[in-house]
Amino acid sequence: MAEPTSSVALTVDGKPVQVVPGTTVAAAALIAGTQTRVSVSGEPRAPLCGMGICFECRVTIDGVPHQRSCQILCAPGMQVATARELPAP
Amino acid sequence: MNPILDILVTGAGPAGIAAAVTAAECGLRAGVVDDNPASGGQIWRSGAHLPAGARRWKARFDAAAVVRFQGWRVIDCPEPGVVRAQRNDAEVASDPAAEDRIDLHYRQLILATGARERFLPFPGWTLPNVMGAGGLDAMVRGGLPIAGKRVVVAGTGPLLLAVATHLAARGAEIVAICEQASLAQMAPLMFQVLRRPGKLWQGASFRWITRKSRCLTRCWPVAAQGDQRLRSVTLQRDRKQWTVDCDYLACGFHLVPSTELAALLGCRLENGFVATDELMQTSAPGIWCAGEPSGIGGVELSLLEGQIAALAAAGKTGAARRLAAQRRGALPFVRALESACRLNPQLRDLARDETIVCRCEDVPLKALRDRTGWRDARLHTRCGMGPCQGRICGGAAEFLFGWHAGSIRPPLFPALVSCFSGPDAALDPATHREAP
Numbered sequence: 368m369a370e371p372t373s374s375v376a377l378t379v380d381g382k383p384v385q386v387v388p389g390t391t392v393a394a395a396a397l398i399a400g401t402q403t404r405v406s407v408s409g410e411p412r413a414p415l416c417g418m419g420i421c422f423e424c425r426v427t428i429d430g431v432p433h434q435r436s437c438q439i440l441c442a443p444g445m446q447v448a449t450a451r452e453l454p455a456p
Numbered sequence: 457m458n459p460i461l462d463i464l465v466t467g468a469g470p471a472g473i474a475a476a477v478t479a480a481e482c483g484l485r486a487g488v489v490d491d492n493p494a495s496g497g498q499i500w501r502s503g504a505h506l507p508a509g510a511r512r513w514k515a516r517f518d519a520a521a522v523v524r525f526q527g528w529r530v531i532d533c534p535e536p537g538v539v540r541a542q543r544n545d546a547e548v549a550s551d552p553a554a555e556d557r558i559d560l561h562y563r564q565l566i567l568a569t570g571a572r573e574r575f576l577p578f579p580g581w582t583l584p585n586v587m588g589a590g591g592l593d594a595m596v597r598g599g600l601p602i603a604g605k606r607v608v609v610a611g612t613g614p615l616l617l618a619v620a621t622h623l624a625a626r627g628a629e630i631v632a633i634c635e636q637a638s639l640a641q642m643a644p645l646m647f648q649v650l651r652r653p654g655k656l657w658q659g660a661s662f663r664w665i666t667r668k669s670r671c672l673t674r675c676w677p678v679a680a681q682g683d684q685r686l687r688s689v690t691l692q693r694d695r696k697q698w699t700v701d702c703d704y705l706a707c708g709f710h711l712v713p714s715t716e717l718a719a720l721l722g723c724r725l726e727n728g729f730v731a732t733d734e735l736m737q738t739s740a741p742g743i744w745c746a747g748e749p750s751g752i753g754g755v756e757l758s759l760l761e762g763q764i765a766a767l768a769a770a771g772k773t774g775a776a777r778r779l780a781a782q783r784r785g786a787l788p789f790v791r792a793l794e795s796a797c798r799l800n801p802q803l804r805d806l807a808r809d810e811t812i813v814c815r816c817e818d819v820p821l822k823a824l825r826d827r828t829g830w831r832d833a834r835l836h837t838r839c840g841m842g843p844c845q846g847r848i849c850g851g852a853a854e855f856l857f858g859w860h861a862g863s864i865r866p867p868l869f870p871a872l873v874s875c876f877s878g879p880d881a882a883l884d885p886a887t888h889r890e891a892p
Contacts, residue, residue: 390599410818418498418594433843
């Protein structure tokens with residue numbers, strides 16, 4: 368693979384992250400060191416299948432919730448929000 | 457209405473690529489719809505070195521006159537001859553004018569929907585950084601740095617060695633490769649591999665690259681430990697248990713065919729696979745199936761089946777029959793692979809009462825023990841009722857309880873309400889590249 372000559376800048380939970388072009392949002396979330404969601408009983412979860420079927424990687428992208436982050440590539444300026452705590456009862 | 461495609465292919469892995477290329481080269485108007493950001497399916501994912509054969513097929517695919525819908529998920533078949541799809545980045549794309557959904561009209565359909573990993577629940581399997589074997593591989597190809605990370609690869613099937621090889625080549629430290637099957641169980645598969653120089657060479661080179669890693673048969677993870685994320689894995693071989701520190705556990709128990717779309721279209725299934733004749737035609741008129749949904753056989757068989765399906769659909773029956781004869785020669789490998797990956801019954805005891813089986817709805821094993829079947833479990837516990845629609849826990853429930861998924865209903869994936877109303881979206885030449 369050719370050396371990446373450019374990078375894509377985005378934020379994950381407000382934290383700036385630089386990734387190479389072609390990186391999935393799921394990988395960016397793991398690079399930022401965070402889980403992707405919190406389960407209905409409060410467990411932290413992160414990607415499992417990597418191919419868009421398990422829905423463990425869903426995050427909020429640019430304000431839109433429930434996006435499968437492993438099937439979406441990072442774009443410049445993207446704002447990714449992961450679930451940080453238990454959903455309200 | 458959109459122009460009618462002579463042949464629509466669902467899935468752009470090896471089978472789908474071979475089918476679309478063959479159809480286009482027969483002069484037919486062919487289209488492909490695929491869920492992933494890029495073509496190649498799981499096995500030919502970009503982001504890493506691809507073998508020469510894969511590069512040749514992808515080059516032919518890029519050169520072929522095929523209408524491509526990449527990054528679209530199929531959600532429904534609203535009427536015969538129509539497949540409805542939603543754009544994956546529909547809600548977040550910078551271009552709000554682009555359509556969210558499309559109705560693809562076809563004369564003949566080739567299902568190349570591939571397969572997914574089978575996951576088995578064990579204590580700790582829901583911890584972050586416990587992934588599928590193919591799952592971790594996909595994440596790494598999607599940009600996750602793996603150099604210097606300690607990885608345990610476990611489960612069953614040839615995918616384990618392939619994943620370990622790729623991760624090792626990327627600088628990961630493969631702590632162990634744990635295959636649940638015994639050597640005796642794998643012997644018929646090894647015999648088949650010995651008769652196929654391509655596979656033998658590939659297997660040998662994989663093992664050479666991972667030669668520093670321990671490769672254990674009759675071995676599996678019994679628990680994963682960690683607080684917010686994985687820290688260590690406890691492995692078991694025979695009666696011995698030991699714990700190893702690691703950053704990732706890549707664990708998958710071979711593959712389950714993705715047959716939801718075939719079932720929705722009324723194609724007959726046989727032992728969980730789409731039933732086809734020698735020319736890959738399903739029980740539903742005008743619908744063909746190629747690749748893993750018709751039997752797990754790997755890349756070469758998928759390529760062959762994609763070509764057979766497209767040739768037969770194009771009416772070139774003689775050419776299709778010649779390739780079908782070649783396919784027959786590959787079927788002993790399929791059977792040997794299936795028996796090599798048969799799961800040890802002891803794996804049923806990995807999950808404890810509190811172990812979560814359905815990750816979407818956090819349903820523990822104890823809630824499922826007294827249920828009589830998949831439907832009963834869904835109604836009483838919400839098992840399989842979350843966004844994955846049982847794609848993850850279904851494979852586990854099949855092995856643990858012998859349950860089989862019941863009827864399939866649209867949408868096949870969670871979809872926008874707007875996808876079920878409004879006018880038929882137009883085929884926009886600006887967003888769908890169509891080679892001359």
